[in-house]
Amino acid sequence: MKALTVCPGHLAEGFDRYCPSCTRRLFDGKRVGPQLDFDYDADSADMAENINQLSVSGVQEKLSAIIADGKVVLTPAGGQGHYIIKPAPAYKHLRFRDQIPANEHLTMQIARQVYKIPTAENGLVFFKNGEPAYITRRFDYDTNENKIKQEDFSSLAHKTSATHGRDFKYTGSYEDAAALLKTNVSAWQVQMSRFFAFVIFNYLFANGDAHLKNFSLQQTPGGDYLLAPAYDLLNTSIHVVDEDFALQGGLIPEAEYSDVYTRTGHPCRADFETFGRRIGVLPKKMTEILDLFVQEQPEVYALTDRSFLDERVKRMYKRSYQERLNRLRRDR
Incomplete structure (x- = not known):
């Protein structure tokens, strides 16, 4: 392993291990080293399912882990893991899989x-x-080791491979997904704004694998349901050829898209405004969220430069961001 110069958690400069903030949030303040005592052979890993044209996460091996004696170790047989380790997948047709x-x-x-x-x-x-x-x-266990009730959106929609075929988690639209949130969350207004931001982020950062199983609701101690924290976010366009949206129905009904979308085949701010109105995001909040996303953010470049991507993929990542940002800003 090369000597670290940035925190492998928050990507803060000047650290050769996890920074104090990262140590607190990721490891409950325990001093844990980033170096594992074992290797993983992706080439010999069993494949859980075959890749399709959209999925990267579907071919990623997941290893259960715990913290023991200041190290991340694999969960013993019969034990309850608190962490998930995702190595580079074995599927060789993924570009830049490492x-x-x-x-x-x-x-x-x-x-x-x-x-x-x-x-x-x-x-x-x-x-x-x-x-x-x-x-x-893992965020599906509370501090007392009790399982937190959680359901992803494919489960909420009662969609399985038996009912909707192999690509069941890609069926429907994001407007349909928003309707599931509204139906299952009593105080849905704030959660809808979060969902709206999730969807814009996935578009801006070319996450073509934001399917129904990558959105979940989680039960609070009071019995209400809220959106679970975001997970499985990555720029899939670097690794596979995919569409603007993971869900086959896109954002909204075809007739509701803008002239820009009709002409270019890609959504712009006006399309997300239509989406926001149709799912019930309050106008002031919708404008605030969209203004944040259409503004070029220098910290995106700074974090990318400090990341553990190699130099070629860093350039690809930044170009992808610029291209999507220009699409989002386009008004003609």
């Missing part, structure tokens, strides 16, 4: 640090041979 852990880590950090989107706690760890892997802390 960059996927750093891609997901960067995208999650941008979501939280730049756009203030609540995300699962995350960072990078490094196998014994120096290969990076993405690590995320």
Whole structure:
């Protein structure tokens, strides 16, 4: 493993391990090293499911882990893991597959640090041979080790492979998904604004795998439901050829798209304004959210430069952001 010069959690400069803030949030203040004592052979990993034209996450191995004696270790048989480790996937047809852990880590950090989107706690760890892997802390258990009730949107919609075919999690539109939120969340207005921001972020950062299973509701101690923190965020366009949106129905009904969309095939701010109105985002809040996303954010470039992506993929990541930002700003 190369000597670290930035925190492998928050990407803060001047750290050769996790920074104090990252240590507190990711490891409850425990001093944990980023170096693992074991290796992972992606080439010999069993494939859980075949890749399709949209999915990157579907071919990623997930390893359960805990913290023991200041180290991240695999969860013993029969134990309850508190972390998930995601190595680079074995599927060789993915472009730059070795960059996927750093891609997901960067995208999650941008979501939280730049756009203030609540995300699962995350960072990078490094196998014994120096290969990076993405690590995320599970958020479906409370401090007393009780399982928190959580349902993803495919479950809320009663969609399974048996009812809607192999691509069931890609069916419907984001307007349909918003209707599920409204139906299942009593105080839905604030949560709808969060969902609106999630969808814009996924478009701006080319996450073509933002399907129904990547949005979830979580039960609070009071029995209400709220949106779970964002997870599985990455720029999939670097690794696969995909569409603007993961869901086959896109944002809104075809007849509601703007002239810009009709002409170019890509949405602009006006389309997200229509989407926001149709799902019930308050006008003032909608403008505030969109203004944040259409403004070029220098910190996106700074975080990308400090990330663990290699130099070529850093350039690709920044170009992708600029291209999507220009699409979002287009008005003719």
